[in-house]
Amino acid sequence: MVVIRLSRGGSKKRPFYHFTVAESHRARDGAFIEKLGFFNPGAKGQEETIRVALDRIDFWVSQGAQMSPRVKKLVKGYRKSSVAGSESDQDAA
Secondary structure, three states: OEEEEEEEEEEOOEEEEEEEEEEOOOOOOOOOOEEEEEEOOOOOOOOOOEEEOHHHHHHHHHOOOEEOHHHHHHHHHHHHHHHHHHHHHHHHO
16 A cells, blocks of 8 residues: 655754655655655744645545545645635735
8 A cells, every 4th residue: 555654854853754655564764656745843943844745645645545644634734824825925916
């Protein structure tokens, strides 16, 4: 089964995660099919916390990929923030 999950990177005490598409039996940080974005929980100031290719997420879900619970929660929040951001851009114009 194909899953969309987080792959941990970064250094000790400073995690950094990539959204990856991989076979479920592969190791967490092992071989993957595609990288879809990143999540930086330790972002400070103007640093970007999360970036996800929503079109690719939708593609993989349509192909039968399952999202991990954490990925599902992060993507849901990202969709909300990107919709709210685009609405505020339209209001400013």
